[in-house]
Amino acid sequence: MSTTTDVNVPSPTPPGAPRVSIGQRLQGLGGNARQYGIFGALVVIVLLFQVLTDGKLLLANNVAALFQQNAHIMVLAIGMLMVIVAGHIDLSVGSVVAFVGGVVATTMRDFDAPWLVAVLVGLALGALVGAWQGFWVAYVGIPAFIVTLAGMLVFRGLALVVVGETLAGLPSSFIRISKGSLPNVLGFLNNMDVVTLVIGALAVAAIVVSQLRARSALRKHDLHVEASGLFLAKIAMIAVGIGILTVILSFSAGGTPIVLVIVGVLVVAYSFLMGRTVFGRHIYAIGGNRAAAALSGVNTRKVDFWIFVNMGLLAGAAAVFTTARAGAAIASAGQNYELDAIAACFIGGAAVTGGIGRIAGAIVGALIMGVLNMGLSILSVDPSWQMAIKGMVLLLAVAFDLLNKRRAGTQ
Amino acid sequence: MDTEHILEMRGITKTFPGVKALSDVTLAVRRGEIHAICGENGAGKSTLMKVLSGIYPHGTYDGEIVLDGEVQEFRGIRDSERQGIVIIHQELALSPYLSIAENIFLGNERAARGVVDWNRTNAEASRLLARVGLAERPDTRVSDIGVGKQQLVEIAKALSKEVRLLILDEPTAALNDEDSAHLLALIEGLRGEGITSIIISHKLNEIEKIADTTTIIRDGQTIESLDMHGDDPVTEERIIRGMVGRPLDHRFPDHTPVIGEEVLRIEDWTVHHPVDQARKVVDGASLTVRRGEIVGLAGLMGAGRTELAMSVFGRSYGTRISGRLFKNGVEVTAGSVQEAIGHGIAYATEDRKRFGLNLIDTVQHNISAAALGTLSRGGVVDREEESKIAERYRKDLNIRTPTVTALVGKLSGGNQQKVVLAKWLFADPDVLILDEPTRGIDVGAKYEIYTIINRLADAGKGVLVISSELPELLGVCDRIYALSQGRVTGEVARADATQEHLMHFMTMDKDGIAR
Known part of the structure; x- marks a missing residue:
């Protein structure tokens, strides 16, 4: 085997080597700064409203309500992020929420089904709707924008057919999903719900352990790890953040909202799906360069199809949350949900062109929107103005992101 | 006024954060010549041309640009075009769904009070097409003609701007021999009309054929300027020696095949x-x-x-x-x-940017892309194994990247190509x-x-x-x-x-x- 003969091969040009490495180092820092930037923005907005509302924003019951009122957006944002990373869009989720909500309510009211059966029907129907749209996008090749624009009209129409105007009088066991909290089985400690404290402690422990393991794995292979100071600071910030949240929640009327647990589990599961599995990797590959992914043997149609099935499934979950929170199915429910979910993804750093975006970013984006909603409501800002302000925040967030990238690009 | 040189770039130094891309580069282009610039990828050729055309505006670099004896301070590409400097990039900048004529006068429309004069547009386009030797109707869509002809449209577009100094970045890279020959003949023809050209090319045989002067750049510095019509004929080997800093005796490694079934x-x-x-x-x-x-x-x-x-x-x-x-x-x-x-069976594409790589993802993820299945159990990717393998190919193929988690889009063409190869090697x-x-x-x-x-x-x-x-x-x-x-x-x-x-x-x- 003729390996490289040192006579003939020009060695790496000496000034070339450090050139790349310095550029890369700056770039890496920029990437991290962006990651932290969105969390920083959330913290700043929370503190801002905490001051503006004279401390009302972070009252225990308000924090619990924040999660209860925004769970559906967070769940939709998870699905939407995957759709957006793959280079698509879904405009229909609001209508799907109304339609599935109507069917879920009908199942309980007209067929006397237990709430669990109704929930499963809702999830299955959502997945079916997703399969319908996925079929047109993936196997017929119609752009998702068109397919889901049609879906937006179709499913809003079906929602009106199923619901009429409102279907009220749903069982309290169902309403509990959105309004209830975990039972206080462990009693209180200085007025703090012990179940909440335990969950908080477990969450912190899990995060610290997983971060340490990831870091040591990188170390083991001599791969680049961030500076230990930065790493410790990051861990400490996460721990403190969750700690504060846990303590505040433990003082709330019910303790830990059930939806928070569900959303938490979904975030962990979907982060794993996107970051660690072949399926997730294929989504990023398709969004980054569809042709290259196809020529690498990725079945792009299949991936597209399942992304939409998943989006439908999560829209079904969002429908359950929304219907349970309202205690009724409403034909006009879910208006603008698609826009909120899309906004959450873009505020959270997803790229319009696909290929870039993280679940955690989308969740933080959804929280920023939620905190804005709640803070402005506490300040009794007119809802019309709330809308305008949210629009401006979306615009500025993406503009800031773009300028940041441009600065990083013109090295 | 300096009559011999149309352009002089003196002491050009351009730094990016932490990096000196150009260091005291000097370039003197004589009026009416074809001036070739040679250098390895990353040597600084493109950066130099971006300085010249105002893409890097005055003030972002040190040194001066002297055109016809006058110091220029270009703030953008429009400034340099006004002085008759037109750059044609390797990736052509034509709008595929517009006609040839529309493309030629894009941004420079033949119009009166905002209304396009189509007769004049097409008539002038026809004249320009005749000048570059392109036998196509001016209302033909650009997407309907081949790359070679598109290149000619670019040149017609440059001529419409009354170009004095034409810069061509790798003009024949995507062309077949016939189209290349035509293009080179055209550039020589333009020289006859008094248009000076700067040509950046990796195809040394072409440079040997048409260039009057060749400037070699290596590691952001001017190494030498060779007179191609001097007493000693400048050979390809001579240019290569300048580019790599030592003679490259063999351009191809020796190999004795062992052929089987x-x-x-x-x-x-x-x-x-x-x-x-x-x-x-x-x-x-x-x-x-x-x-x-x-x-x-x-x-x-x-x-x-x-x-x-x-x-x-x-x-x-x-x-x-x-x-x-x-x-x-x-x-x-x-x-x-x-x-x-x-x-x-594996196929590594000719167009790595469009069909081969996910440029916004890491080296590591690109290497594993075609064989993720072998790296995963139950659909979950073994990231440790993935890193190990990426690291192995980095060493094995000498992929010059600081880490395997760097973005592929940041690497040079040769290293990107090695990532493509690594991807298919790993698929075994x-x-x-x-x-x-x-x-x-x-x-x-x-x-x-x-x-x-x-x-x-x-x-x-x-x-x-x-x-x-x-x-x-x-x-x-x-x-x-x-x-x-x-x-x-x-x-x-x-x-x-x-x-x-x-x-x-x-x-x-x-x-x-x-x-």
């Missing part, structure tokens, strides 16, 4: 154009590749080389594909890319089809790619190399097929092959071929 055979393979379905793009082609053998596929543009390769690779190109495919002597079908990979195919494996990469990296190709053959794989550069095929391959108009017109063993011999087959008219 047949691994791939294609029989009577016919492919129709995906849109114009009546047209045969590949017409009854048959070929074989054996283990340990490096087989070349020569052909002019439009001969159907890439189309043949991609249609074999899971029908990634074309419709109404017929013919038989044998793997290790057994007939197989490969109706999808997944199936083709499953049969141990039996047959590897390499489409233009050294396009747009510099001399040193080419040598490394050739070495990798030899190692693949030594490992018992069959390698099929598609290339537009005949010396490359002659230097690397054990056997070469020539393709013309979709048909295999000749098969030549390395020992018998010369460029002339191959060119004879490559230009054969398909009606003259006995099948």
Whole structure:
């Protein structure tokens, strides 16, 4: 085997080597700064409203309500992020929420089904709707924008057919999903719900352990790890953040909202799906360069199809949350949900062109929107103005992101 | 006024955060000459041209630009164009759905009070097209003409701006020999009209042919300026020595093939154009590749080389594909890319940016992209193993990247190409089809790619190399097929092959071929 003969091969040009490495180092820092930037923005907005509302924003019951009122957006944002990373869009989720909500309510009211059966029907129907749209996008090749624009009209129409105007009088066991909290089985400690404290402690422990393991794995292979100071600071910030949240929640009327647990589990599961599995990797590959992914043997149609099935499934979950929170199915429910979910993804750093975006970013984006909603409501800002302000925040967030990238690009 | 030099760039230094891209570069271009700039990728050629054309505005660099004896301070590309400096980039900047005439006058419309004068537009476009020797109607859509003709449209566009100094960045990289020859003749013709050209090219034979002066840049510095009409003829070897800083005795590594059993055979393979379905793009082609053998596929543009390769690779190109495919002597079908990979066939594309890589993802993720299945259990990727493998290929193929978690888009062309190769090496195919494996990469990296190709053959794989550069095929391959108009017109063993011999087959008219 003729390996490289040192006579003939020009060695790496000496000034070339450090050139790349310095550029890369700056770039890496920029990437991290962006990651932290969105969390920083959330913290700043929370503190801002905490001051503006004279401390009302972070009252225990308000924090619990924040999660209860925004769970559906967070769940939709998870699905939407995957759709957006793959280079698509879904405009229909609001209508799907109304339609599935109507069917879920009908199942309980007209067929006397237990709430669990109704929930499963809702999830299955959502997945079916997703399969319908996925079929047109993936196997017929119609752009998702068109397919889901049609879906937006179709499913809003079906929602009106199923619901009429409102279907009220749903069982309290169902309403509990959105309004209830975990039972206080462990009693209180200085007025703090012990179940909440335990969950908080477990969450912190899990995060610290997983971060340490990831870091040591990188170390083991001599791969680049961030500076230990930065790493410790990051861990400490996460721990403190969750700690504060846990303590505040433990003082709330019910303790830990059930939806928070569900959303938490979904975030962990979907982060794993996107970051660690072949399926997730294929989504990023398709969004980054569809042709290259196809020529690498990725079945792009299949991936597209399942992304939409998943989006439908999560829209079904969002429908359950929304219907349970309202205690009724409403034909006009879910208006603008698609826009909120899309906004959450873009505020959270997803790229319009696909290929870039993280679940955690989308969740933080959804929280920023939620905190804005709640803070402005506490300040009794007119809802019309709330809308305008949210629009401006979306615009500025993406503009800031773009300028940041441009600065990083013109090295 | 300095009458000899139209342009002088003096002491140009350009720094990016932490990096000196250009260091005290000097460039003197005489009026009416063709001035070539040579250098390896990353040497600073493009940066220098961006400084000259105002893409990097005055104030972001040190040194001065003197045009016709006057110091210029360009704040943008419009400023430099006003002075008659026009740059034509490697990636053409034409709008595909507009007509030739519209493209020529884009941003410079022939209009009165905001209303386009179409008669004048088309008439002037016709005159310009005649000047560049392009026989197309001015209302033809740009997407309907080939790359070679698009290049001519770019030049017509430059002429419409009353260009005095024309800068061409790799103008012939995507062109076949015929189109290249026409383009070079045109540049020489423009010289006759008094237009000065700066040409950046990796094709040293072309430079040797048309340049009056050659400036060599290495590591952001001017190394030397060679007078091409001096007493000592400047050879390709001479230029290469300047570019790499030492003589490059062998452009191709030595290799003794150990050829085994047949691994791939294609029989009577016919492919129709995906849109114009009546047209045969590949017409009854048959070929074989054996283990340990490096087989070349020569052909002019439009001969159907890439189309043949991609249609074999899971029908990634074309419709109404017929013919038989044998793997290790057994007939197989490969109706999808997944199936083709499953049969141990891999295809590394000629256009790595569009079809080969996910530029916004990491080196590591790109390397594992074609064989994630082998790295995962229950659908979960083993990231440790993935890092290890990426690291192994980084060392093995000498991929120059600070870490395997760096973005592929930040690497140079040669290193990107190595990532593409690493991806397919990791997929561990039996047959590897390499489409233009050294396009747009510099001399040193080419040598490394050739070495990798030899190692693949030594490992018992069959390698099929598609290339537009005949010396490359002659230097690397054990056997070469020539393709013309979709048909295999000749098969030549390395020992018998010369460029002339191959060119004879490559230009054969398909009606003259006995099948």
